[in-house]
Amino acid sequence: MQIVREVAQELGFEPHFTLIGMRDPASPTEEASDLQVFDVTSGSLINPRGLWACIRAQDCVIDIGAGDSFAEIYGAKRFTYLCTSKLMTVMADKPLLLAPQTIGPFTSPLYKGLARIALNRAVSVLARDRQSLSAAQSICPGGCNGLATDVAFALPYAPWSGAARARPAIGINVSGLLYRDAQAGVNRFGLDYDYVELTQSLIRKMLDDKGAEVHLIAHVRSPETPEDDDSTVCDEIARQYPDTIKAPHFAGPSEAKSYMSGLDLVVGARMHACIGAFSAGVPVIPIAYSRKFDGLFGTLGYGRLVRAQGMGTDEALGYILGSFDARAEIKQEIADAASRVDSFLSVYRAELRKLFGMIGG
Incomplete structure (x- = not known):
């Protein structure tokens, strides 16, 4: 608009x-x-x-x-x-x-x-x-x-202006859609990775091995369709891992983008959460479940993502952890792609x- x-x-x-x-x-x-x-x-x-x-x-x-x-x-x-x-x-x-x-x-x-x-x-x-x-x-x-x-690249936001953090801040945008499917043993998108196992392992590795702050970010809030709701899954994970930080309920997409602008890395399974981080200049690793991810970011010349097919759970986890260590390099890649x-x-x-x-x- x-x-x-x-x-x-x-x-x-x-x-x-x-x-x-x-x-x-x-x-x-x-x-x-x-x-x-x-x-x-x-x-x-x-x-x-x-x-x-x-x-x-x-x-x-x-x-x-x-x-x-x-x-x-x-x-x-x-x-x-x-x-x-x-x-x-x-x-x-x-x-x-x-x-x-x-x-x-x-x-x-x-x-x-x-x-x-x-x-x-x-x-x-x-x-x-x-x-x-x-x-x-x-x-x-x-x-x-x-x-x-995607028009969401132009979404206005207020860049994060808080104090410097003592530890890296990692945002994990958890997809209720993929999480509930994996819990039920359903694989409607033909994923080669187990989304629940990948999410749980990533949180543990970030908290224990990388010493990072882990922020759980809900993109879809949909109580009327609980099988698609991110927020309830984030609540469950936050109870399971009390050292994580549950992001607040945002008034709108600009507020979500503003919040993510203060993070050091975002790993997202909802494409517009990934776009929000990307367009705020934050290193982001999309976890793809369809061709739309590869198509959108690939058109911009950005290829850092976990594809729906071709990576098992362990390989996907290793790729994300390697991306954590390459944040400065990824930030420059995003700046180059954003110019397009x-x-x-x-x-x-x-x-x-x-x-x-x-x-x-």
Whole structure:
């Protein structure tokens, strides 16, 4: 929204936003005078006065697909919503811009067919990594496809200004999704590492061998979907390891980024926690569970991550511990890669200018 505001104001007008999404009561929502919120429910998808009426009231729709949800890996329910909102937009003859996001994978003919309609009718499609761009081009080779990067790199924050710490401060962003799956013996993402064992071993090694402060950072707070909630898992781990520090519940993403800016290393299994650390200049090791991690960071020329396939638990642990010792080197690698972020986001800004030119004259 901040990027959109900046481009709109540059062109001489003030935007008004309707934030359309499936809201989680535990997730913070930005409050602003130029913002109203439309909560999508199952009923609103079929009620003519619901989502359809909301979309028809807009001048354009900028659809970010929850960043990574325009794909089939999260199941039919989420894909149905993501596709329905796009198809309603084109049916209402409203300009649709797909903001930088992961696109695909799509393997099912049904998913591919529905995705093709949305991609073909959008005025612009921006992938946030080369793999997604390739997926979009393979489904819709004649579409207006471009390469940008994740908008969260531009998230404002207040750099940490506290006193110097006596010990290195390591943030571990624990994914409730991966942790609960591993506890249940489920491996829906085909991981070569055991996420619970990796997390537990990493905490012990950081506390005992490296003498570090270990900060447990929850990214997803979702009491209504406990199988995806990071916070309750962090609570359990904090009770198991009382020497760890449980990060507070943040009022919003900027506060989380500000907190992480004071850490010496972040190991994260949620991509936007990793983006927050990276864009604050903090050495970060993403623990990937899908191609979106490698695609996003690889597009920026940053290859420090534990991939979903190719590393067992012991190898992944050794890699992270080695990264702890190489923090200064990684910090420089991040600075080099961060210089590419602005050029990729400029692609998004250019497409927004075109969009606003279409609707505003």
